Amino acid sequence: MRRSVEAPSTGATSAAVSQVLVGTCTGVSAALTAYPVGTGQALRYGLAGVAMYALLKLRTRGGDRPRIRVRPREWALLFLLALTGQTLFNQLLLGALDHADPATVGSILGCAPVVLATVGALPAGRQPGRRIVAASLLVVAGAVAVEGFGSATPTGLALALGVLVCELAFSLLAVPLLPRLGPLRVAAYSTLLAVPQSLAIGWLSDGEAMVRMPTVAEAAALVFLGLIATVVAFLLWYSALGRLGPERAGLFSGLVPIAAALSALVLGTGTVHPEQVAGSALVGLGVALGMFAPRRSWQAVRT
Structure with missing residues (x-):
């Protein structure tokens, strides 16, 4: 799969x-606070996976697209992707919120862009450009401003860091799979694998x-969570990863707290404060800076 650097x-x-779709899930998920987590995840991922x-069968039925046999190593990566990026992510997130306030968890999750900017290029033999790293720092600062600062116990911080690791794995484990399998296969297979995992943890x-x-x-x-927040959001995200790479695509994760804040305002469950507006401006500036990074930031490192 060829990344479009000149026209992203x-x-x-x-x-x-x-x-933005992921951010809007905050308000929707409030309706599931009393529902068993494992069962809810299994139903969500089952609906989305089917x-x-x-869609995958419709695309291959006509014979215009080749059938691809998934290799054992790819199945292992898909299993780990489902386990970390989907199944454990939600379990750790709920656990973290029992020991830390949402602002703390959201602020730690907001560090994802800078981590993706620094480590996302390495597997492909590239060095992260300084402009990309600077852009990701702006996004992180904006996301923290939107979320605000909070408090947490040591257990809450540890669980929040686990959530961050799962968030990173959701992107980084998909990168080596996308060129051969494509966004639809990666999203469909990993989502279906998350169903039995969620049922096992739920039991x-x-x-x-x-x-x-x-x-x-x-x-x-x-x-909504199955068809919109999973099917649409996952396919769009993996498509973006294939086109932009994890470094630049990761910048857009700064939009999650902004979308969450705006959705709370629309639903009447929250308000928007001046620091959130300032934080949103920082996120937008960081995304713009990263998207227009010079081409040399993306060239392979010579060994």
């Missing part, structure tokens, strides 16, 4: 929309209490 507008749009697998944590019919509001939330 398609990748930028995909990355931006995907992260939808993406059906260990909730036992027989994990079996419960969702209410109308819970069912509506699960459908």
Whole structure:
């Protein structure tokens, strides 16, 4: 899969929309606070996985696209991608919120762009450009300003760091899979693998209490999270990773707290403060700086 360096507008749009959708999940997930986590994840990922697998079959049925056999190493990466980026991410996030306030967890998650900017280029033999790193620092500063500073116990900080690792794995483990498998296969297979993982964790944590019919509001939330926040957002994000690379695509994760704050304002569950407006401006400046980084920042490192 060839990355578009000179004309990244398609990748930028995909990355931006995907992260805005992820940010809006905050308000929707509030409807599931009383629903068993493992069961909710399994239903969400099951619905999304079936939808993406059906799309994959429609694309290959006509014979215009070759069938690709997934190799054992790729299955291992897909399993780890599902385990970290989907299954454990949600479990650790809920655990972190029991020992830390949302501002602290969100601020730690906001560090994802700078980590992706510094380590995302290394597997491809590139060195991170100084402008990309500077842009990611602006995004992190803006995301922290939007989230605000909070408090946490040592356990909460450790769990929040685990959430950050899972967030990074969701992108970095997908990078070597995308050139051969493509965004749709990576998203569909990893999402389907997350279903039995979620059921297993749900059974260990909730036992027989994990079996419960969702209410109308819970069912509506699960459908939104499955079809919009998973199918659409995952496909757009992996498409952006293939076009932009993890360094530049990672900058757009700074949009998540902005979208969360705006969705809370629209839903009437929150307000927007001046520091959040300033933080949003910093995120926008960082994204713009990173997207227009000079081409030499993306050249391979000579060994």
